Amino acid sequence: MMKELRLMKGNEAIAEGAIRAGADGYFGYPITPQSEVMEYLMAEQPEKRTGMVVLQAESELAAINMVYGAAGTGKRVMTSSSSPGISLMQEGISYCAGSELPCLIVNVVRGGPGLGTIQPSQADYFQSTKGGGHGDYRLPVLAPASVQEMFDFVFLGFDLAFKYRNPVLILSDGLIGQMMEKVELCEQRPRNAEFDPGWTITGRTPDREHNIITSLDLDSARQERHNQHLQEKYGKIQADEVRFEELSTEDAEYLFVAYGSSARICQKAMQLAREKGIKLGLLRPITLWPFPAKPLAALAPRIKGILCVEQSAGQMIEDVRLSVGSGTRVEHFGRMGGMIPSPEEVLENFEKFFIRK
Amino acid sequence: MDIKDIIKPENLVYQKSSLLTDKIFSYCPGCGHGTAHRIIMEVIEEMGIVADTIGVASVGCSVLAYDFMNVDMTGAAHGRAPAVATGIKRCWPDKFVFTYQGDGDLAAIGTAETIHACNRGENITIFFINNGIYGMTGGQMAPTTLEGMKTSTSPYGRVLSTMGHPIRMTELVAHLPGVYYATRQSVHSPRNVRRAKKAVRAAFEVQKEKKGLSLVEIVSNCNSGWKLEPVKANEWMEQNMFPFYPLGDIKVDGKLVVNQ
Numbered sequence: 012m013m014k015e016l017r018l019m020k021g022n023e024a025i026a027e028g029a030i031r032a033g034a035d036g037y038f039g040y041p042i043t044p045q046s047e048v049m050e051y052l053m054a055e056q057p058e059k060r061t062g063m064v065v066l067q068a069e070s071e072l073a074a075i076n077m078v079y080g081a082a083g084t085g086k087r088v089m090t091s092s093s094s095p096g097i098s099l100m101q102e103g104i105s106y107c108a109g110s111e112l113p114c115l116i117v118n119v120v121r122g123g124p125g126l127g128t129i130q131p132s133q134a135d136y137f138q139s140t141k142g143g144g145h146g147d148y149r150l151p152v153l154a155p156a157s158v159q160e161m162f163d164f165v166f167l168g169f170d171l172a173f174k175y176r177n178p179v180l181i182l183s184d185g186l187i188g189q190m191m192e193k194v195e196l197c198e199q200r201p202r203n204a205e206f207d208p209g210w211t212i213t214g215r216t217p218d219r220e221h222n223i224i225t226s227l228d229l230d231s232a233r234q235e236r237h238n239q240h241l242q243e244k245y246g247k248i249q250a251d252e253v254r255f256e257e258l259s260t261e262d263a264e265y266l267f268v269a270y271g272s273s274a275r276i277c278q279k280a281m282q283l284a285r286e287k288g289i290k291l292g293l294l295r296p297i298t299l300w301p302f303p304a305k306p307l308a309a310l311a312p313r314i315k316g317i318l319c320v321e322q323s324a325g326q327m328i329e330d331v332r333l334s335v336g337s338g339t340r341v342e343h344f345g346r347m348g349g350m351i352p353s354p355e356e357v358l359e360n361f362e363k364f365f366i367r368k
Numbered sequence: 369m370d371i372k373d374i375i376k377p378e379n380l381v382y383q384k385s386s387l388l389t390d391k392i393f394s395y396c397p398g399c400g401h402g403t404a405h406r407i408i409m410e411v412i413e414e415m416g417i418v419a420d421t422i423g424v425a426s427v428g429c430s431v432l433a434y435d436f437m438n439v440d441m442t443g444a445a446h447g448r449a450p451a452v453a454t455g456i457k458r459c460w461p462d463k464f465v466f467t468y469q470g471d472g473d474l475a476a477i478g479t480a481e482t483i484h485a486c487n488r489g490e491n492i493t494i495f496f497i498n499n500g501i502y503g504m505t506g507g508q509m510a511p512t513t514l515e516g517m518k519t520s521t522s523p524y525g526r527v528l529s530t531m532g533h534p535i536r537m538t539e540l541v542a543h544l545p546g547v548y549y550a551t552r553q554s555v556h557s558p559r560n561v562r563r564a565k566k567a568v569r570a571a572f573e574v575q576k577e578k579k580g581l582s583l584v585e586i587v588s589n590c591n592s593g594w595k596l597e598p599v600k601a602n603e604w605m606e607q608n609m610f611p612f613y614p615l616g617d618i619k620v621d622g623k624l625v626v627n628q
Contacts (some may be wrong), residue, residue: 064458069484076448080455083442212440214419223434224442
């Protein structure tokens with residue numbers, strides 16, 4: 012069969028990915044720079060293609076709670092937004108985590124704090140990987156670095172969500188969301204047809220007790236046990252779901268650690284460095300949580316220095332430092348407020364830190 | 369004749385709905401929640417729709433409604449029940465979906481979700497228990513608290529000029545085209561319980577026929593929050609709540625019957 016190739020925007024790839032991944036529902040609210048997700052879905056009329064429901068909610072609060080409701084019935088549902096909207100959704104995300112609801116959330120990050128800017132940023136790393144809302148919880152966080160990965164990670168995200176009964180976050184940014192690249196599309200996956208009678212609320216049948224979806228338990232001992240159960244689940248995810256990519260690390264003396272659009276910029280900077288004879292490699296975390304701490308720690312002893320490149324004041328760098336310990340020098344270079352560093356700028360700053368003594 | 373002669377199927381005149389669990393209600397003695405739970409469960413049982421019914425509890429005194437209602441249910445964050453119900457209904461258009469919300473939940477923090485679910489004409493049923501106070505958190509002022517009414521956050525009585533006016537949510541949303549049926553009932557007397565149950569049935573019938581949103585407000589007492597004995601609380605409700613929140617249908621078959 013011939014490959015189905017298409018030139019798409021990152022946001023469009025999320026939308027097409029949702030339809031093809033057999034999503035049952037999408038609930039969203041417009042916000043730049045991710046509005047194309049819902050625009051594409053509305054134009055594509057997935058209710059005719061697969062029966063998928065698309066609804067424009069009155070707010071991000073409503074959207075995530077629509078996701079909460081539908082996810083409790085075992086449907087494959089998702090939402091997408093950008094930073095300020097994701098902040099609004101934190102309440103609902105915390106409830107989804109507490110109630111153990113599988114769902115997919117996409118954040119096409121823009122600069123903050125506050126209304127910030129509509130330009131790309133990676134300043135939501137802390138919010139995404141350290142909790143975000145209230146309570147002890149974690150979300151698997153997938154960081155696509157290409158439009159192809161925007162498409163692919165919708166499938167992966169839903170798979171992880173249902174494997175662990177947990178919300179999953181795709182942490183993209185305005186650059187990946189807005190840029191156009193070639194995407195290889197896969198075949199249509201069927202929508203969910205079976206709903207686990209053990210926990211989904213689809214109507215109580217005579218053969219079972221009523222199912223209840225809730226995060227509330229006023230009995231402290233039981234609530235602690237529920238929290239312990241969540242932590243065990245997160246431990247399993249940390250053990251089994253770490254994903255990363257290494258580029259030119261075999262002979263590397265120095266290392267970039269970067270994810271998403273910054274990883275793409277670093278790839279070019281690495282090329283420029285190697286042309287100058289500097290042996291630079293790149294470690295790209297694909298899952299930001301769980302963070303690829305072990306592979307990074309394994310590389311660290313033979314690395315002279317690590318430069319974390321983030322479009323933020325330096326957030327992931329904390330996880331990098333925790334991973335490699337104090338034996339390896341770790342520095343940060345980043346731009347903020349929607350400014351995107353050029354590969355030349357990244358290399359120049361790398362050289363400032365590590366080459367020019 | 370001993371008790372064994374009396375307890376016979378032919379002597380049975382009333383029994384608890386099979387859709388109420390055996391858990392002891394967490395509600396205060398004299399509170400209307402228990403009766404409201406009962407009539408909703410009785411209607412679902414009588415219609416034979418339990419396998420197709422999904423309920424949404426909210427935050428407030430009825431936060432644990434799912435412990436007492438023996439149907440599939442989900443909790444919802446404070447005020448978000450209509451959005452949660454929307455998500456369920458859109459994915460399961462043939463299921464019966466209802467929310468059970470108090471006045472703080474529906475008329476304050478969840479105003480946007482309520483109005484927009486109503487405006488979209490979501491084919492769900494909202495049960496709105498209005499006692500004019502935040503019961504669970506200890507009797508604070510609600511958006512529905514009457515003028516002059518004393519609560520823990522309006523200890524000298526609600527002052528309209530600084531605390532705003534009590535809001536009639538059912539009349540407000542009844543003006544939206546998406547709302548097909550809106551009514552206000554109470555459950556403080558046998559006659560009112562019978563009327564309220566008819567309204568609950570009518571609301572589910574609207575959903576069955578996919579006509580749009582149906583809303584049943586039940587004006588109820590909060591003897592703990594009002595600091596009155598149950599019987600006195602009901603008298604106070606008749607004298608003070610009903611004049612501001614008059615009982616009766618507000619919108620039937622998509623047409624306003626009361627225009628306030």
